[in-house]
Amino acid sequence: MSAARLPVFVDVDTGVDDAMALAYLFGSPDAEVIGIASTAGNVDVHQVCENNLGLLQLCGRSGVPVSKGAEAPLSAPLRTAEDTHGPQGLGYARLPAPTAELTAYDAAQAWVRAARAHPGELIAVATGPLTNLALAVRAEPALPRLVRRLVIMGGAFDYRGNTTPVAEWNVSVDPEAAAEVFAAFSDADELPIVLGLNLTENIMLTPELLGALADTAGSPSRPLSEHDDRGAASAAANPLIRVLEDAMRFYFEFHHDCGEGYLAHLHDPLAVAVALDPELVRCRPAPVDVELTGTLTRGMTIADWSGRWGRKPNALIGVDVDPTAFFDRFIARVGAFARQLPYS
Template sequence: MPVFADVDTGVDDAMALVYLLASSDANLVGIASTGGNVDVDQVCRNNLGLLELCGATAIPVSRGADQPLSAAMRTAEDTHGPAGLGYAELPLHQRELTGYDSAEAWVRAAHAMPGELIGLVTGPLTNLALAVRDEPNLPSLLRRLVIMGGSFDYRGNTTPVSEWNISVDPEAAAEVFDAWGRAADAKVIQQHQLPIVCGLNLTENIMLTPTLLSRLAAASGATTTAMSVLDSRGTRSTADNTLIRTLEDAMRFYFEFHFDQGEGFLAHLHDPLAAAVALDPSLVQTRAATVDVELTGTLTRGMTIADWSHRWGRESNAHVGVGVDPAAFFDRFIERVGPFARRLQADR
């Protein structure tokens, strides 16, 4: 299945890209870079370095917009590290970005594979909003769209009510949901073409622990030392597999951040779940709803609202994720990424 990924590559975006590269049923045809976890130029460097690490240097990477549509840019180095990937260091590369921006990359990919392309967004929705401005028919050109964003009947992780990706560029998110809503009203898209939205209410069930990381290392055949909350901050991975070592170094920073937040020595894999759902929507249970984004509330800007009761009288414009089996997800993640890491190491 052809997949186009729009990412703001921090730690969990990197894990999502690795999952797609490790999946035999996925053909990653392009990557759009957007600022979010780190600035857009660092996101580009992370994407190119990650593809170098994974031996996937033919995949085109595009640079996205410098800023959200109307808000000031914010980044999250406290969560993902100064360069976005925690303590991990990516290999040097000689790759160049495409000569066109991320919005055009969306449109090109959709026109090249109409009705086939799967869109995945795990960062702010700026690039996709700009793409829909350029090509209003984009909703009908995609086979499906999966968005990691929002929080439904659940707390936020940026403000009390807003999730990071949406809060960085609420106007872009509102434009995207409106575009798919208008397409639904006009009956030019089918139900399966409505976005599948993986919000915090879903993704915070996907908790990676040191035990699960050890399972991943074992599946790759790597020898490593299990992480512990008792380790010194910034302890580097001892894994003898390059990809596993990189992922462990990235995840340690993420674990430490979550620990400091009082959530335990673990990490929520928001973006890898969305990547898995892009390939197999049956991994989650969803409810159709009309979704909109609050733009002007003093306390609620960036909040995602699902009209479960149809009080707005508008067509549903999304399938909101409401249930997931974390064990099933982690089994699939490990059974794909572990052997992939083993193959990469054998090829070095």
């Protein structure tokens, strides 16, 4: 691996915005994706594995190991989000049938292997429920000190939830896992960066920005519109742009139906961008914990800004971001990468 490229391990529940995040990593010259852990969340873990393998096939990225994670949260039944991401997790998009196979070891082992193979160097990103990471820390308690940087997309800090009035989706699916991870990383050399809804909902993709991505890829197409027929297929010639437009159309329609406008929040792409360049966001350190027993507040993430718990900080919470700077980078990287792909 070139000294200029960072070893990156990602744990995803792919997922429309997870797919966009993976495309960002594939298009980043400073990143080398060394492994993908599949976690149950947006869809079940078997479908997540298929999505990850199919996306690698589409993008011509052979040799990246994909590992299957736990089929359910640590102690609660699995909930999935097909209403948000579509029955297969990628909206209206269809990926090629993968020819690669999953690793013989599971996602928790994949975490441990990656951390041990790159001690003090590994850049890790979790954009789904934290089940796999919690199991990995149980297996290797030293893992928080082996990772150079961990970025978590999850939680909502002084902000409304998107699953319950107070809880964000990833944490809500497996709050016990999130609580274990936050506790374990209290002793990390570098505190994890946690990007909650209070930050990621500033990253709003619009049809105009998606059109700019298609233009940069050399595959201009008619901008998506709320007046289009539901499920209308992308006419883009570029295979990656076609998949992203078909996935994003479903995501746009979901947000529109929720009264948020014909747009979509790119939670997970921001997480991978910050993993490569933490300067994209401003953070505040704080002790963070997760409510596990509240009748109305289970899954809520609490930051003790005022130090009332008497605990040292265990997270760097993202509090400010420049969406324009992010989208400039996202469009440039994903567009250039898509341009290199053979058309089919």
